[in-house]
Amino acid sequence: MSFRVIMKPYEPKFRNERLIDAKYRKLVGLLPCVITKTMVNIEAAHIRYADLVNFTKPLTGMAIKPDDCWVLPLSQEMHRTGPHAQHNTGNEEGWWQDHGFCPLSLCQKLYNDGNYNNRYNRKS
Numbered sequence: 001m002s003f004r005v006i007m008k009p010y011e012p013k014f015r016n017e018r019l020i021d022a023k024y025r026k027l028v029g030l031l032p033c034v035i036t037k038t039m040v041n042i043e044a045a046h047i048r049y050a051d052l053v054n055f056t057k058p059l060t061g062m063a064i065k066p067d068d069c070w071v072l073p074l075s076q077e078m079h080r081t082g083p084h085a086q087h088n089t090g091n092e093e094g095w096w097q098d099h100g101f102c103p104l105s106l107c108q109k110l111y112n113d114g115n116y117n118n119r120y121n122r123k124s
Contacts, residue, residue, distance in 0.1 A: 019067035025110070033075040034106065035099050042075035044068075045086055047103045049093045055104040069111040072103055 025044040032039050047070045050059035060066045078089045091094040096103045 018065065020068055024068055025071060027101040028071050028110070028117045031073040033078060034072050034101065035078050036075050038075050043079045044071040045069050045074040045077055045079045047092070047096075051104055055108060057104055070107050072102070072106055072110070073097050096111060 003054065019042060028043050028044040031042065046060075046068075047057070048060050048065045048066055049057075051057045057066075057070060074086060079085055082088075086092060086095055
């Protein structure tokens with residue numbers, strides 16, 4: 001009895017392509033910070049935490065940036081450099097709640113009301 005081994009080529013499983021929209025990020029950078037209302041040093045801050053139930057927003061890891069439809073304008077200090085910045089917290093969802101915002105709702109409204117084609121929230 002002989003056996004024949006059939007070798008299949010390795011096919012890595014890649015994650016879904018990320019929605020990248022540089023024009024949209026640039027537009028968000030022209031808006032005031034949603035927390036401080038300043039217009040100085042505005043950055044498009046990606047929202048990383050997940051909410052599959054209410055917003056179909058998947059979880060993203062440390063090396064995986066969320067789609068560009070999940071960004072809000074934050075001042076540089078509130079986003080990265082300040083002592084209480086979004087990036088310096090261990091609980092991003094709690095950080096937004098402490099500031100009185102539901103960021104996913106804001107992202108959804110900003111992206112959809114701006115006539116952008118949001119692949120997560122298409123109307124049938």
